[in-house]
Amino acid sequence: MGKVYLLGAGPGDPDLLTIKGLRILREADVILYDRLVSPEILALANPAALLIHTGKRHGQQEEIQNEINALMLRHAIPGKIVVRLKGGDPMVFGRGAEEWALLTAHGIEVELVPGVSSAIAVPALAGIPVTCRGVAASFAVITGHNQKSETPDWVKFRMVDTLVILMGVENRVRIATELIALGRPATEPVAYIERGSTDRERVVTATLAEVARGEVEVESPAVCVVGEVVRLRLKLFSETPTEVAVAC
Ligand SMILES: C[S@@+](CC[C@H](N)C(=O)[O-])C[C@H]1O[C@@H](n2cnc3c(N)ncnc32)[C@H](O)[C@@H]1O
Incomplete structure (x- = not known):
């Protein structure tokens, strides 16, 4: 064997x-x-x-x-x-x-x-820590896929500070709409980091409302981060040439 x-x-x-x-x-x-x-x-x-x-x-x-x-x-x-x-x-x-x-x-x-998971490393490399003292004390890693066995119950994640959504590009409009309906602020910042850690990395930032209105173009694979930690990116990087800022 x-x-x-x-x-x-x-x-x-x-x-x-x-x-x-x-x-x-x-x-x-x-x-x-x-x-x-x-x-x-x-x-x-x-x-x-x-x-x-x-x-x-x-x-x-x-x-x-x-x-x-x-x-x-x-x-x-x-x-x-x-x-x-x-x-x-x-x-x-x-x-x-x-x-x-x-x-x-x-x-x-x-x-x-074990390997370095994109769930934590990809946001971190883009200047977005999943936790930060005084900003976010909790995070959840969630699938954005709509599979019978795995469809997330978003109610469970309503109160988590930082949401890290994998496989969430295709269903992004529905996910953002659902998060707003559950009470997350429509102005809450969101980042999509495409092809993180590679030389084709691209970061798109927006608000939940903009994602829900279908205004945000993103390609898979991307890690989606929802939460106030997204704003830290602007503090950590003074220049972000590859960033497409819809708002934030
Ligand atoms: C099936 S999951 C596998 C996750 C993997 N086991 C991990 O720990 O990173 C695939 C998803 O991971 C995310 N992903 C993996 N590598 C990525 C990368 N380099 N950049 C952006 N997203 C990535 C995307 O959300 C993609 O749809």
């Missing part, structure tokens, strides 16, 4: 891969990687490793997840070192726990290698 590493690749910048992650990538026989893993990180892998792209296409999640599970088993059972390489951290909306459970059920050794 081989071994599967559930390994977090971080948000994109190869310098944000962990030292342990790099060592394991250099030893891997087979690497099954997700859509959000950057080519610069794949370039660090064992040149002899078999690289398999497992990016999930829209609307086919379960089918593709079954294929990924079958691939992990097919390569691990004969004794290969398999890396399941995921963007950010495998345990943050990464299906890390489900894959771990499946592999354990088949008697395969699993080791988790």
Whole structure:
């Protein structure tokens, strides 16, 4: 029996891969990687490793997840070192726990290698701390996806200081409308950080009302931050050439 590493690749910048992650990538026989893993990180892998792209296409999640599970088993059972390489951290909306459970059920050794999650690192790199003394004492990381099993109950997050929404680009108008309806101020600042930590990073700031009116153009992947901490960006960066400020 081989071994599967559930390994977090971080948000994109190869310098944000962990030292342990790099060592394991250099030893891997087979690497099954997700859509959000950057080519610069794949370039660090064992040149002899078999690289398999497992990016999930829209609307086919379960089918593709079954294929990924079958691939992990097919390569691990004969004794290969398999890396399941995921963007950010495998345990943050990464299906890390489900894959771990499946592999354990088949008697395969699993080791988790945490990664730097986009949920915290991407806002931070853009000058937005998710907490800050006197501004925000709590934060929640929420999916913006509208899946049957995962549709968030926004009522639960009404009182949380900072909301970090992953996969929230497509449904942004509905999410902002719902947050305002639940009592969050329409003037509350929002930031979308597209492709954080890469040289194509772009930051869009606006208010919840502007997002709700459909005035904010954003591309996926982006981390959305809702809360007063967004204003700190202006204090931390005096010049923000890549910023598109709708308002704030
Ligand atoms: C399926 S979730 C995976 C999250 C990942 N496991 C993590 O810890 O960062 C994918 C979402 O993460 C966010 N994301 C991941 N990497 C990003 C990046 N470099 N820039 C902006 N958003 C990113 C986006 O919201 C994207 O839709």
